Amino acid sequence: MGLYCRTFVLIRVPAPIDKVRKTGRTRNNIRDQRSVRGTHSVSPALLCVSVTLKFPPLSFVMDFLRACVLLAALFGLVKAFTHQDMKDALLQKLGLDEVPRIHKRDVENLVIPAHIRNKYMTMLKMHHSRRRRSLPSLAGILKGIPGNADISGEYVYSDTTRQRVMFDMEARIPDNSEVTMAELKLYQRASHHKRFTVERKSHRPVNNARVSIYWVEVLPNGSNRTSLVDSRLIPIHETGWKSFDVTQAVHYWSKTQQKTPMHLEVWIEGERPGSYAAEMAKSVRFTTQQQTDNTLGKPELVLYTLNLEEYGSRGDCDNQNKDTCCREEYFINFRALTWTQYWIIEPAGYQAFRCTGGCKQPKRNFGYGERRCTVSESAPLPIMYLVKKGDYTEIEVAEFPNMIVERCACTLDNISIV
Template sequence: MLLSFAAFVCAAAARPPVHEPEDHFSAVNDPEQVRSAAIKRLLEVFGMDDPPAAHAHKQQPPQYMLDLYNTVADANGVTKVPNLLEGNTVRSFFDKLHSEQVEYRFNLSTVARTEKVLTAELHLFKLRPQAKLKQHHFCQVSVYQLFDTSRSNNTQEKKLLSSRLVPVHTTGWEVFTITHAVRSWMSDDGSNLGLRVTVRTLGGSQMDMKAIRFASGRSHHQSKQPMLVVFTDDGRRSTTLENTGMISATSGLPHAPLAGSPSRSARSVDYSEEEGVSLPCQRLPLYVDFEEIGWSGWIVSPRGYNAYHCKGSCPFPLGQNMKPTNHATVQSIINALKLIKGIETPCCVPEKLFSINLLFFDDEENVVLKQYNDMVAGSCGCH
């Protein structure tokens, strides 16, 4: 498995950083050094310097994050519908104050300043009223950003972020958009004094907080804890062909190797490698097992995924089943006719690449959903 893992890393990062020699891996003889270098390179593919600490996680991932992961990814983590997720990163944060009062504060230190905040939501779980409120059917719930008037010229103690009517007698999650506050906290972390929630009657008077209650981190089950969800984009972009339509296990990611329909040219090279002749260009399995790599302590889903790889020959003449580019077709002709010395046959490479999604715990035990482009070879062709 280590061999296939190392092969995956080499394929995923074929061009080494400029500070490393081209023969970095070949120059290392110690298997442990090879493994360490390979895992370091894989971390770079996943945009990390070091793997998050593998805590003995006392908290389960929020159901919202699990549901979101299952919406955007299939059982193997492969993206089901591209562009369904806003940005490429979703982070969840639990309230750090654990206060019985309606004030909340979230530690955003794990969000890189280079990430662009697209949307931020405050998720509060509304409990059933402890008292009967026959005269009230709706209440006005407002979320404010808190300010420190002593550290700036701002004379405001609080600023309204979101306000709407909420049914009094219902129970369940209520979501409020607070994007402006999170963006301001990211530009100045010292301004993060948290949020305050108020509940008033339609007439504007303060309501009894025993009647209208939201779950707190101190007194209620973790599945109902106040939570901040932040959608960001870390600036990574796809460098190759990502399918823009719907991807399914049967259409976008065929299970059978893409050997194409049988033809005279394909049959002429369809011998086993034991006989010394390469198979025609096709897609073959390449499973990346996160447990074997040592990452199972912080990755929630998937446990591993099939990256696939492309292998085989691109013999002359190239049929359409080989999905050749015009350039590859011309190159194969030049090679076959021996018109120019040293011209090789076209290469068998991924023709489509799909993204995968990773659900994991970060160093602060926040749960993160991150989407990575160009991680699965969806089909192969001669280029």
């Protein structure tokens, strides 16, 4: 017959183990998601296991011990990833152990290659396009009429290839609203230079110039830092209004410098490297205050706003539901963080959002822990950054996943329950 013994064993089982087994997520995915969501405490459950042993049950005992070791190892892994933040996520994405040692002098005379800038702008425009498609019936919601400026700008200075425009933004953005798009309109006037009818034989024809728009951050010490917000080619010998997307600049200003006017810089450059293309680009002229009638053709800023009370995204926090699980604004300023102010070139910052509020709890949770308000959908963010390779510093562009919270939901054992 043999001898039988019934034993009860208590095992601490962390709830996230089920998540790893059910979803098949890798350690890297867990780390990325937790870096965005923030830290959450893990409530391990006590699992009571009834084991009936027949002596000598040596093989069963060995299997049982191996299972215990595996559970302990898994619990250690889950716990290790609990307190990661965005810094760890960025480093992991880049395959780095520590933040690159970038100093202020490394970026003061930094020249961004045209192909890097174009790659970043392409990714940024795709990012804006995805964001706008997620808005409800955008065409019927946007406020503002093209050509009828909300805000008129004033030129701070102007020369052949550089112009700075200032906009008084005080009380321009309504309360409880979001700027979904901002459009800078510049009037391109006829060039006073003699038009080249015959191109030089030694040069390829040049028909366009590159116009880039930068947001200017005025620092407390009086110096400035710029951030690229739009860049595109425009025909050299045209006349009329040219529009640029400066949504990102308005978002920067609204989160960092609301008490001061917003400054934008206009850079006019050749469509390709070389002195001939740069010389041809000087044919592009925008209306300045030196015009006889400085009302006609002054720079204009058109704001398209969304009333959040009427059209707020599903699950966004407001005065009625701020205590329950919702998504609230959370702006991350890369220029204000000591470890990103020189390492991250673009963007200067971004609206990351975050999940906040409580969730209703079931009367019985069967040891799975509390339902928590966590990220259920996220979006990537294009970033231009510096990376050191030996003695050289290079500029690279990549899209980093899980940087923007799109939607929050109450979860139980990381299973979304809306």
